[in-house]
Amino acid sequence: MTGSGKSVIVVGAGIVGVATALCLQMEGHQVTVLDPKAPGTATSFGNAGSIAIGGMYPTGSPGNLKQVPKMLLDPTSAVSVRWSYLPRMLPWFVRFFAASRPSRVAQIASELATIVPTAGAAHLALMKAHRIEGIVKPLGWLKVYSGEKSFAGTREERETIERHGANVQILNQDELRQLEPALAPHFTHGAFQPDNHFVTSPVKLTEAYAKAFTGLGGRFLAEKVTRFEFDGSRVRQVVTDLGMYEADEVVVCAGAWSGRICKMLGFSVPLDTERGYHLNIVAEGGPRLTRPVVVGDHSFVLAPMQDGIRLTSGVEFAGLDAPADFRRIRRMLPLAQKALPGLSDTVTREWLGYRPSTPDSKPVIGPAPGLSNVFLGFGHGHIGLTLAAQTGVMLADLVSGRVPETGIAAFSADRFSLSV
Numbered sequence: 001m002t003g004s005g006k007s008v009i010v011v012g013a014g015i016v017g018v019a020t021a022l023c024l025q026m027e028g029h030q031v032t033v034l035d036p037k038a039p040g041t042a043t044s045f046g047n048a049g050s051i052a053i054g055g056m057y058p059t060g061s062p063g064n065l066k067q068v069p070k071m072l073l074d075p076t077s078a079v080s081v082r083w084s085y086l087p088r089m090l091p092w093f094v095r096f097f098a099a100s101r102p103s104r105v106a107q108i109a110s111e112l113a114t115i116v117p118t119a120g121a122a123h124l125a126l127m128k129a130h131r132i133e134g135i136v137k138p139l140g141w142l143k144v145y146s147g148e149k150s151f152a153g154t155r156e157e158r159e160t161i162e163r164h165g166a167n168v169q170i171l172n173q174d175e176l177r178q179l180e181p182a183l184a185p186h187f188t189h190g191a192f193q194p195d196n197h198f199v200t201s202p203v204k205l206t207e208a209y210a211k212a213f214t215g216l217g218g219r220f221l222a223e224k225v226t227r228f229e230f231d232g233s234r235v236r237q238v239v240t241d242l243g244m245y246e247a248d249e250v251v252v253c254a255g256a257w258s259g260r261i262c263k264m265l266g267f268s269v270p271l272d273t274e275r276g277y278h279l280n281i282v283a284e285g286g287p288r289l290t291r292p293v294v295v296g297d298h299s300f301v302l303a304p305m306q307d308g309i310r311l312t313s314g315v316e317f318a319g320l321d322a323p324a325d326f327r328r329i330r331r332m333l334p335l336a337q338k339a340l341p342g343l344s345d346t347v348t349r350e351w352l353g354y355r356p357s358t359p360d361s362k363p364v365i366g367p368a369p370g371l372s373n374v375f376l377g378f379g380h381g382h383i384g385l386t387l388a389a390q391t392g393v394m395l396a397d398l399v400s401g402r403v404p405e406t407g408i409a410a411f412s413a414d415r416f417s418l419s420v
């Protein structure tokens with residue numbers, strides 16, 4: 001162990017906060033994590049499980065924008081907006097559209113390519129160091145399409161990620177059948193990313209990191225951060241619903257709730273949420289999938305998790321407080337059964353999660369504006385599971401007084417005050 005042995009408070013025990021706490025601890029710091037929820041039980045619980053090392057293509061792109069009007073009108077489309085929330089989200093959308101211009105997409109992809117390709121290795125190193133086995137498997141990520149048109153619609157994304165080194169294998173109908181025989185035969189085109197890892201139980205991965213962390217003396221407190229006390233440009237105390245704590249450094253990893261924490265710290269970031277749903281479907285006696293499969297025609301994923309087949313879908317713009325609406329994901333179930341014939345309709349869980357999303361699809365990783373002892377690690381959107389360990393490595397560098405090898409300028413919170 002190296003480092004200067006600082007006391008550090010991490011706010012948030014999702015996969016990003018817990019991986020970060022573990023990385024900080026491995027540097028010799030004394031770390032306390034504050035979160036009223038158990039580790040990994042918010043958004044990090046219910047994702048599709050892919051460590052997506054080709055995930056450098058941003059959500060906002062010319063191709064995706066073209067589909068927006070159709071998506072908003074189609075009740076089975078994966079994207080929806082609660083119209084009552086739209087006025088609050090408009091500034092975010094203005095930035096999102098600006099970030100979707102071709103020149104910006106190319107720039108964002110190349111910036112994300114400085115941290116995404118190494119994200120799998122960062123997880124594997126953390127798992128190896130703490131002997132965590134059996135949860136993450138090298139099974140890849142398969143996208144399937146039922147026709148040339150829908151396949152061609154994602155060409156731009158494929159070409160971009162290939163330019164940044166992602167390994168994408170194009171499969172024909174026969175090759176698809178060989179890889180995933182249980183899929184319906186109407187899929188004609190596939191894009192396989194063999195280098196992605198599959199987390200067969202995302203919550204178990206966070207729990208395993210959390211166990212390693214507490215086993216080495218790390219502390220979890222089930223408390224909600226409510227405000228901060230300052231001493232000039234330093235946070236002097238972190239105040240929770242149950243106590244008050246001092247630390248040398250504070251790291252904010254509160255996922256989609258980080259915007260609220262930043263307001264408490266005296267600045268704002270354009271962070272909102274792309275809400276996403278899943279249904280957990282009984283797998284016993286049904287068709288067998290080996291790896292997560294994205295059905296490109298309808299933008300849903302079928303992932304064979306340890307506790308069932310997980311059907312994930314949806315980007316819903318409705319903020320953090322609106323109640324869940326499971327009707328849209330329920331409408332996906334018959335489409336999923338068409339894609340995977342024999343799939344049961346016995347649902348054992350309906351779940352809603354909150355992707356922490358910036359308008360330019362890049363996370364915020366770096367020092368907090370105007371504060372000398374606060375660092376930020378949030379806003380990972382669709383790739384927070386992927387980037388968790390990588391983010392932890394970068395934040396551990398920063399807290400220990402080093403500049404991360406990858407650089408951090410592209411991920412600074414200040415970028416939002418400079419341009420849209």
Ligand SMILES: Cc1cc2nc3c(=O)[nH]c(=O)nc-3n(C[C@H](O)[C@H](O)[C@H](O)COP(=O)(O)OP(=O)(O)OC[C@H]3O[C@@H](n4cnc5c(N)ncnc54)[C@H](O)[C@@H]3O)c2cc1C
Nearest residue numbers: 012014015016043044047048050225255276383384385386
């Ligand atoms: C349907 C779906 C599918 C997805 N699939 C993938 C995928 O395949 N691969 C991938 O890489 N990513 C995927 N994602 C994205 C990924 O799940 C998220 O980016 C990631 O979980 C975010 O992790 P986090 O730790 O930042 O946030 P969270 O897991 O949400 O954790 C944030 C924590 O902060 C805590 N908190 C909030 N406020 C406070 C406070 N005041 N005080 C203390 N604690 C607080 C919360 O209680 C919570 O526990 C998917 C997301 C969804 C919704």
